[in-house]
Amino acid sequence: MPELPEVEAVRRRLAPVMEGARFERIVLRRQNLRRPFPRNFVRRLRSRTVLALRRRAKYLVAELSSGELLLMHLGMSGSFNVDGADQQTDPPAEAQPHDHVVFHMSSGATITFNDPRRFGLMDLVPRGRIDRTLDTMGPEPLDAGFDGALLASACVGKRVALKVALLDQRVVAGLGNIYVSEALHRAGLSPRRRAGTIATSSGRPRPHAHRLAAAIKQVLQEAIAREATPSYRGSRFRVYDREGEPCRTSGCPGTVRRITQAGRSTFYCPICQR
DNA sequence: ATTGAGACCTGTCGGC
DNA sequence: TGCCGACAGGTCTCAA
Numbered sequence: 001m002p003e004l005p006e007v008e009a010v011r012r013r014l015a016p017v018m019e020g021a022r023f024e025r026i027v028l029r030r031q032n033l034r035r036p037f038p039r040n041f042v043r044r045l046r047s048r049t050v051l052a053l054r055r056r057a058k059y060l061v062a063e064l065s066s067g068e069l070l071l072m073h074l075g076m077s078g079s080f081n082v083d084g085a086d087q088q089t090d091p092p093a094e095a096q097p098h099d100h101v102v103f104h105m106s107s108g109a110t111i112t113f114n115d116p117r118r119f120g121l122m123d124l125v126p127r128g129r130i131d132r133t134l135d136t137m138g139p140e141p142l143d144a145g146f147d148g149a150l151l152a153s154a155c156v157g158k159r160v161a162l163k164v165a166l167l168d169q170r171v172v173a174g175l176g177n178i179y180v181s182e183a184l185h186r187a188g189l190s191p192r193r194r195a196g197t198i199a200t201s202s203g204r205p206r207p208h209a210h211r212l213a214a215a216i217k218q219v220l221q222e223a224i225a226r227e228a229t230p231s232y233r234g235s236r237f238r239v240y241d242r243e244g245e246p247c248r249t250s251g252c253p254g255t256v257r258r259i260t261q262a263g264r265s266t267f268y269c270p271i272c273q274r
Numbered sequence: 275a276t277t278g279a280g281a282c283c284t285g286t287c288g289g290c
Numbered sequence: 291t292g293c294c295g296a297c298a299g300g301t302c303t304c305a306a
Contacts, residue, residue: 003299034282034301058300076300077284098284117283119300133301160277169301178299240299262278265297 002058002074004141004174005223010080011055012228017082017109018050018062025104033100033115034075038124044068045103045124057137057173068124071134075119081112137173141216146172148210152199155209162198163191164262171195172216178240179219181267185239185249187215190273191266192259239267247272 002010023045031037038044049065062070083093092110101113101122113120125134138154139146154171155162165171166180175183184191189198189208198209226236238248239256247254247269254271 006299073300075283076298115283116285117298117300119283121301158276164277167300176299263280264300 002076002078003176003179003223004055004058005179005220005227007058007060007074007174008055008224009227010074011053011060013082014060014080014111015053017105017107017111018053020049020051021105021107021109022047022049023103024106025102027102027104029095029100029102033118033120033122035121035123037122041122041124045070056134057140057169058176059134061134063127067127069127071121071123071125072113073121075115075117075121077117078113078115078120081114083110083112084108133169136170138168138170139172141172141174141213142220146213146217148198148205148213151213151216152205152209153203155195156199156201156203158195160195161191161261162189162193162195163266165195166216167262167264174220175216177264177266178237179216179223181240182219182238183212183216185268185273186219187212188249188272188274190270191261191268193274239269242267 024047026042026045028037028042044066045064048068051063051065054061054063058073060072062072064070081093093112096112096114098114098116098118099112100115100118100120103111105111113122139150151172155165158165163180163184166175166183167177181191187208189212198206198212200206223236242256243258245256247256249269249272252269252272254269256267257270259266259268
């Protein structure tokens with residue numbers, strides 16, 4: 001489930017039981033996820049305190065008292081389960097299939113990472129010299145500095161489809177297949193247009209760029225708000241996974257279409273997205 | 275340099 | 291019921 005809003009929701013759930021707490025015991029149930037765990041993973045975590053739990057794009061970043069950063073990525077199917085923070089008398093939860101990592105924290109919480117597809121990732125990197133992926137990552141779309149001008153400058157001259165460019169984490173950090181479709185629909189822009197068309201040739205933003213940047217922020221903020229509302233019901237998306245259903249732009253007679261771009265499904269309305 | 279295709283994994287769902 | 295292929299919200303690497 002994890003694009004930026006879902007990862008942010010995970011961060012908010014984990015922060016209270018991780019920040020200020022020590023890793024008392026770490027259980028590794030296998031040696032790798034998408035990649036091998038870093039050398040001495042357990043030893044480098046044990047007895048360290050989590051100073052802060054942050055998010056960068058789709059990564060959770062735990063700042064450790066050792067000066068290292070623990071990077072955690074959920075891949076496609078990763079999730080964290082938290083047990084026992086308040087009820088330390090409860091019996092320990094039964095291990096589930098695909099539980100790969102368990103953190104026993106000094107807060108009393110047991111945090112279990114489960115990931116059936118194992119596209120997830122954990123790594124330890126020195127603070128200050130962040131790894132290649134994090135370093136080359138584009139702007140955080142919810143930061144105040146993210147706007148149409150920044151987006152346009154990242155797209156100048158790009159000939160790839162706008163949809164594909166927005167999935168590129170170097171252009172904007174944290175968007176995934178769902179929210180890209182949603183943002184493009186909200187901005188009224190076709191996923192098929194070349195990315196470079198939101199900027200002039202000199203890199204100045206066209207109006208499209210401002211609309212798109214605003215739509216990205218809205219879509220993400222609304223999703224985060226929904227994550228905080230467990231009782232929320234109803235169809236969450238305007239276009240994603242709605243092939244053949246009516247467009248939800250008011251007054252638009254269009255029908256949602258599904259196409260494949262860069263090997264992934266794109267959903268859009270051919271009438272109101274240009 | 276940019277771009278597309280394939281790879282990494284398991285689970286689920288629809289069609290036969 | 292059971293089997294089989296297509297597909298899934300992410301990234302990385304390789305070759306053109």
